[in-house]
Amino acid sequence: MRQYLITKKWSYTTAIFSIILSEIVSVQFPHVLGEFTDALSRGALTSVLIAHYAFELLVIGILYVLLYGVGQMLNGRSGRIFEYQLRKRLFEHWESLSTDYYQQRSIGDLLNHAMNDVRAVREALSGGANILTNAVFLLLATLYMTFTTISVQLTFISMIPILLVPVLVVWFGPKIRTASREVQEALSAMAEFTEESLSAVRLIKATASEEVEAQRFSRKVQEIVKRQMHMVKRSAIFQSSIPLLGSLSFSIALLYGGLLTVSHKILLGQFVAFTLYLAMIITPLQQIGFVINNFQRASASLARLRVLLSARPSVVDSKTAISLPHVQGAIEVKLDFFRYPNSEHKVLEGIAFSVQPGQTIGIVGRTGAGKTTLANLLLRVFDPPRGAIFIDGVDIRDVVLRDLRTAIAYVPQDGFLFSTTIAENIGFAKAEATPSELMQAAKDAMVYEEIVRFKEGMNTQIGERGVTLSGGQKQRVAIARALIKNAPIMILDDSLSAVDMNTEKMLITRLKQLRTKKTTLIIAHRLSAVFHADQILVLDEGRIVERGTHEELLQRFGIYRTLYDLQQGEQGVTV
Numbered sequence: 329m330r331q332y333l334i335t336k337k338w339s340y341t342t343a344i345f346s347i348i349l350s351e352i353v354s355v356q357f358p359h360v361l362g363e364f365t366d367a368l369s370r371g372a373l374t375s376v377l378i379a380h381y382a383f384e385l386l387v388i389g390i391l392y393v394l395l396y397g398v399g400q401m402l403n404g405r406s407g408r409i410f411e412y413q414l415r416k417r418l419f420e421h422w423e424s425l426s427t428d429y430y431q432q433r434s435i436g437d438l439l440n441h442a443m444n445d446v447r448a449v450r451e452a453l454s455g456g457a458n459i460l461t462n463a464v465f466l467l468l469a470t471l472y473m474t475f476t477t478i479s480v481q482l483t484f485i486s487m488i489p490i491l492l493v494p495v496l497v498v499w500f501g502p503k504i505r506t507a508s509r510e511v512q513e514a515l516s517a518m519a520e521f522t523e524e525s526l527s528a529v530r531l532i533k534a535t536a537s538e539e540v541e542a543q544r545f546s547r548k549v550q551e552i553v554k555r556q557m558h559m560v561k562r563s564a565i566f567q568s569s570i571p572l573l574g575s576l577s578f579s580i581a582l583l584y585g586g587l588l589t590v591s592h593k594i595l596l597g598q599f600v601a602f603t604l605y606l607a608m609i610i611t612p613l614q615q616i617g618f619v620i621n622n623f624q625r626a627s628a629s630l631a632r633l634r635v636l637l638s639a640r641p642s643v644v645d646s647k648t649a650i651s652l653p654h655v656q657g658a659i660e661v662k663l664d665f666f667r668y669p670n671s672e673h674k675v676l677e678g679i680a681f682s683v684q685p686g687q688t689i690g691i692v693g694r695t696g697a698g699k700t701t702l703a704n705l706l707l708r709v710f711d712p713p714r715g716a717i718f719i720d721g722v723d724i725r726d727v728v729l730r731d732l733r734t735a736i737a738y739v740p741q742d743g744f745l746f747s748t749t750i751a752e753n754i755g756f757a758k759a760e761a762t763p764s765e766l767m768q769a770a771k772d773a774m775v776y777e778e779i780v781r782f783k784e785g786m787n788t789q790i791g792e793r794g795v796t797l798s799g800g801q802k803q804r805v806a807i808a809r810a811l812i813k814n815a816p817i818m819i820l821d822d823s824l825s826a827v828d829m830n831t832e833k834m835l836i837t838r839l840k841q842l843r844t845k846k847t848t849l850i851i852a853h854r855l856s857a858v859f860h861a862d863q864i865l866v867l868d869e870g871r872i873v874e875r876g877t878h879e880e881l882l883q884r885f886g887i888y889r890t891l892y893d894l895q896q897g898e899q900g901v902t903v
């Protein structure tokens with residue numbers, strides 16, 4: 329925030345300067361009315377003089393509005409730019425963090441930071457800056473005018489209650505900050521719940537759990553209301569005690585100023601002007617309370633944002649990382665064991681195998697055996713230990729992350745697609761892809777014929793605002809997205825599971841043709857996806873328990889054979 333204020337120093341200086349000038353202009357208002365009253369009480373008021381005073385007030389009004397308007401506009405603009413930049417920075421920061429970060433934080437919580445916390449800071453920055461400058465300088469200008477044109481003594485005595493304002497700030501500030509942080513945390517919890525609940529809406533409906541969910545939601549909302557009431561109570565007491573002090577000042581002024589006027593120590597016009605001055609500062613005093621309140625909330629939000637922005641990615645380029653722009657695709661794995669961070673359990677143990685460019689490796693095994701974990705390590709979604717995985721003979725821990733991930737085309741298990749057109753989804757990894765390349769990728773992934781049946785073809789919107797693709801279609805669009813990357817290494821993580829056997833066979837044949845000199849890793853539950861592989865690894869509880877070609881493994885009568893017999897019985901699979 330400091331950096332931002334420095335870059336915008338001229339805008340803020342001009343805004344503050346305009347607001348100060350506007351206050352200097354506005355404090356002339358009671359002064360003119362005081363002179364008017366004096367002229368009236370002396371009986372010296374002529375029609376020319378009345379017109380003169382009226383014109384003076386008009387000019388004061390116009391100048392005030394212009395100057396204050398400029399200040400407000402500049403501060404408002406800087407606040408909005410800050411809001412935009414902070415959200416952009418948050419987004420870029422989140423993009424840079426590693427996957428494990430998202431296991432600890434929910435999307436709803438992060439969105440709440442991006443929306444509510446950022447807005448709280450912006451409000452303090454723009455609205456707060458306006459009002460604070462306005463209030464402080466109006467107060468100073470009023471004090472100056474009352475000192476110089478009315479009575480130092482009267483000003484001092486009347487202002488005594490107002491001097492208690494800083495004491496109130498020190499007393500209430502931390503309390504409001506804590507209350508505000510608690511509200512933001514409750515809002516985060518609600519956002520987290522809503523996000524999760526809406527993502528699972530199909531499940532909730534299918535299991536008729538709407539009422540249970542609604543009750544859980546209402547508990548979250550009640551918690552927010554409770555915390556908000558707590559904050560509102562504290563803020564209200566604080567905010568109302570400031571005008572209370574102002575009213576006290578007013579009473580003193582009336583009492584003491586009245587006595588001074590009656591005893592002719594000050595003129596009637598001076599007394600009228602003084603009460604007008606006091607009336608003028610009551611509102612800013614009220615606003616100071618509001619702004620300080622705002623600042624306390626913004627400071628709680630800033631503290632939350634600071635925690636977020638100080639998170640560092642756990643997977644980063646090493647200082648000596650080398651660039652590998654032309655990967656051939658040889659993979660060697662010599663992994664003693666791997667545990668996920670914050671877990672004691674060894675997910676993979678004693679994994680050793682190698683793949684030559686052009687080869688296809690099949691990885692099969694029961695659910696939870698560690699297949700996806702192996703893909704995660706190859707991609708460095710989680711860092712493997714040093715000396716465990718090599719690409720073209722180089723430890724992947726020493727390869728520039730971007731190069732490593734560019735060399736691998738990965739199709740995740742859920743075949744995630746973005747809510748945009750099919751064409752954009754396929755071209756995701758290759759922004760410069762031509763329409764014919766996109767079409768070819770869709771054809772290679774055996775999904776083109778189904779895409780052209782949609783009215784908009786490749787430009788069909790998918791997701792929330794468009795058509796819903798079937799599981800098998802999604803998987804094939806995801807495969808097309810990987811194919812267009814034309815990467816030396818491809819990992820299909822159970823990406824054919826929702827595709828019918830016939831299409832799977834055609835797809836595999838096509839993959840073989842396309843990737844003759846490239847490395848392909850196929851993770852699968854259905855063995856038919858790996859029959860053709862040069863080598864099949866059978867994983868069980870994190871270990872390679874069998875390896876060989878399809879024929880070799882069948883002869884071994886182990887897990888693979890059991891799985892094969894089972895699946896053949898279920899689906900009538902034949903080699």
Ligand SMILES: Nc1ncnc2c1ncn2[C@@H]1O[C@H](COP(=O)(O)OP(=O)(O)OP(=O)(O)O)[C@@H](O)[C@H]1O
Nearest residue numbers: 431668671675693694695696697698699700701702
């Ligand atoms: N991010 C993670 N943190 C901690 N443990 C994890 C994480 N991801 C997976 N695991 C654990 O690692 C083990 C292996 O999971 P993995 O996803 O690699 O299995 P898989 O063989 O791909 O299973 P499936 O065939 O069901 O996809 C499981 O016990 C799982 O609970």
